[in-house]
Amino acid sequence: MAAAQPSDTPARSPNHPLVQAHGLTKRYDGRTVVDGVGLTVRTGECFGLLGPNGAGKTTTLRMLLGLTPPDAGELTVLGEPIPERAREARTRIGVVPQFDTLDPDFTVRENLITYASYFGLKGETLARRVEELLEFASLKGREDVNIQSLSGGMKRRLTLARALINQPALVVLDEPTTGLDPQARHHIWHRLRTLLSRDTTLIITTHYMEEAERLCDRLAIIDQGRVIACDSPRALIQAHIEPHVVELSGHAATVWLDKQGALPEGERLHRVGDIALIYTHDPRPLLQRLDADGLRYLHRPANLEDVFLKLTGHDLRD
Amino acid sequence: MSPNLRFLHVWRRNLKVWRKILIPSIMGNFGEPVLYLLAFGYGFGMLVGDLGEMPYMVFLASGIICSSAMFTASFEGMYSAYTRMDVQHTWSAMLGAPLTVDDIVLGEVAWAATKGLMSAAAILVVAAVLGLVANAWALLALPVLLLTGFTFGACAMVVTAFSKSYDFFLYYFTLVITPTLLLSGVFFPLEQFPAPVQMLAYLLPLAHTVELVRPLLTGTMPTQVLLHLAVIAAYGVAGLMIATRLIRRRLIR
Incomplete structure (x- = not known):
């Protein structure tokens, strides 16, 4: 199952970028959906595209696959110019689309075999690989079941297994856990980490901050078609946000804040809906004041969502 | 369009699905046209008698074989292909693999042609059993019927490329397929029509299929x-090229 590929192509040499994009732009009917996106994805990393719905994540992914020709910009994936040689690149890419594209007329096993046939795979090698993937996706014992009777989580795992049928060097996943329950999400994350341990490169879009924080080595925050920040989750948090967050909500919080007037130096207030977020390097004075006034609050470390709020100035539009 | 055989992957996928519903498929292939043949042939044939030297049943059998290739391929290229494009997202899965829109459209049209051929061949068997086929030269009709299926499959895919829903296909059936059926010498000889209508009929592909297939089934050489x-073939190639272009515009954007 290791992503063993011939190592003679330049894209496979260590640290050579697997994806290189400059100034990618896409307009639909005069509306700019992707606006000068530049990305570099390194071999073996998990790279995240994080952003709200409509930020241009899916369009960017489609560009990488050659399914959306950019209006401007340059793009190389696995050493192939895209979209010119997208088909050739896709022989070494696995795709997990956002929406289910499994074949409802086929069983679990038939889905894998049929998809493999699109890559020209057959015979002994394929039979062995199908068994390995059924194991990997925990679908043993269900191989002859029609896919309509699978749960959402099983369908996702089958889709992931299907994406690995060609032993891809790069797997592209568009919101792989959207709509799944917590257990099913953990199942998927577990398998994605297994892939990373085998040096498969992953590009993943998500609007779940915790998913991005858990999985991604580096990520690009995208808003309105632009990359507004790109680094590791930890570095993004360190660079952009105070380490402590105190959350207040409800009427009592509003009254309390009004009474406070301006917050002291070193405490930054950000309101989202009826929630007030106070960011600070030293939370102790603030907590003392809150405790003294008997207010309910939540004190937590800063996370990606806070970075996102600060950089975009607005809430996630989930 | 660089020449390659990748379209066969698409064709084979459809064949695999078809094999799962083999029995109802074959029932459908035989059923309806056989009913038409028997009901019209006996019922209508009594009134009409012979057409020149030809018993009406013989005339009708060759016509229905041709129209069956047209209908089956058209259905496949519209309802079934649309389902794979827009409902099941089968094509979108294929586009994640190393297949292109060109491969998919060609594979679908080849499959529509295959289904057209299968349904026409089924009726040919029935016609032969009923003694309505002159001799083994009738087998030469099969490649003509395959080509006919290809042509109507390709034209159907043009309609599919435009469609926003299944409802749209009714326009095509009403405005194109039904007139083609009535104008192409399937149920009665074209000579019944005034000359301008005959001219119009020969602008449509099915009339040419009938001109080729009917003699082959009755033991004479077509001219x-x-x-x-x-x-x-011209309709087929044009249909394929236009369908590929339109579907590429629809899916690659």
Whole structure:
């Protein structure tokens, strides 16, 4: 199952970028959906595209696959110019689309075999690989079941297994856990980490901050078609946000804040809906004041969502 | 369009699905046209008698074989292909693999042609059993019917490329397929029509299929074979090129 590929192509040499994009732009009917996106994805990393719905994540992914020709910009994936040689690149890419594209007329096993046939795979090698993937996706014992009777989580795992049928060097996943329950999400994350341990490169879009924080080595925050920040989750948090967050909500919080007037130096207030977020390097004075006034609050470390709020100035539009 | 055989992957996927519903599929292939043949042939044939030297049943059998190739391929290229494009997202899965829109459209049209051939061949068997086929030269009709299926499959895919829903296909059936059926000498000889209508009929591909297939089934040699084949093929090639272009515009954007 290791992503063993011939190592003679330049894209496979260590640290050579697997994806290189400059100034990618896409307009639909005069509306700019992707606006000068530049990305570099390194071999073996998990790279995240994080952003709200409509930020241009899916369009960017489609560009990488050659399914959306950019209006401007340059793009190389696995050493192939895209979209010119997208088909050739896709022989070494696995795709997990956002929406289910499994074949409802086929069983679990038939889905894998049929998809493999699109890559020209057959015979002994394929039979062995199908068994390995059924194991990997925990679908043993269900191989002859029609896919309509699978749960959402099983369908996702089958889709992931299907994406690995060609032993891809790069797997592209568009919101792989959207709509799944917590257990099913953990199942998927577990398998994605297994892939990373085998040096498969992953590009993943998500609007779940915790998913991005858990999985991604580096990520690009995208808003309105632009990359507004790109680094590791930890570095993004360190660079952009105070380490402590105190959350207040409800009427009592509003009254309390009004009474406070301006917050002291070193405490930054950000309101989202009826929630007030106070960011600070030293939370102790603030907590003392809150405790003294008997207010309910939540004190937590800063996370990606806070970075996102600060950089975009607005809430996630989930 | 660089020449390659990748379209066969698409064709084979459809064949695999078809094999799962083999029995109802074959029932459908035989069922309806056989009913038409028997009901019209006996019922109508009594009134009509012979057409020249030809018993009406023989005339009708060859016509229905041709129209069956047209209908089956058209259905496949519209309802079934649309389902794979827009409902099941089968094509979108294929586009994640190393297949292109060109491969998919060609594979679908080849499959529509195959289904057209299968349904026409089924009726040919029935017609042979009923003694309505002259001799083994009738087998030469099969490649003509395959080509006819290809042509109507390709034209159907043009309609599919435009469609926003299944409802749209009714326009095509009402405005194109039904007139083609009535104008192409399937149920009665074209000579019944005034000359301008006959001219119009020969602008449509099915009339040329009938001109080729009917003689082959009755033991005579068709005339102007290349011309007939060229007209059918021209519609097929044009349909394939236009469908590929439109579907590429629809999916790659």
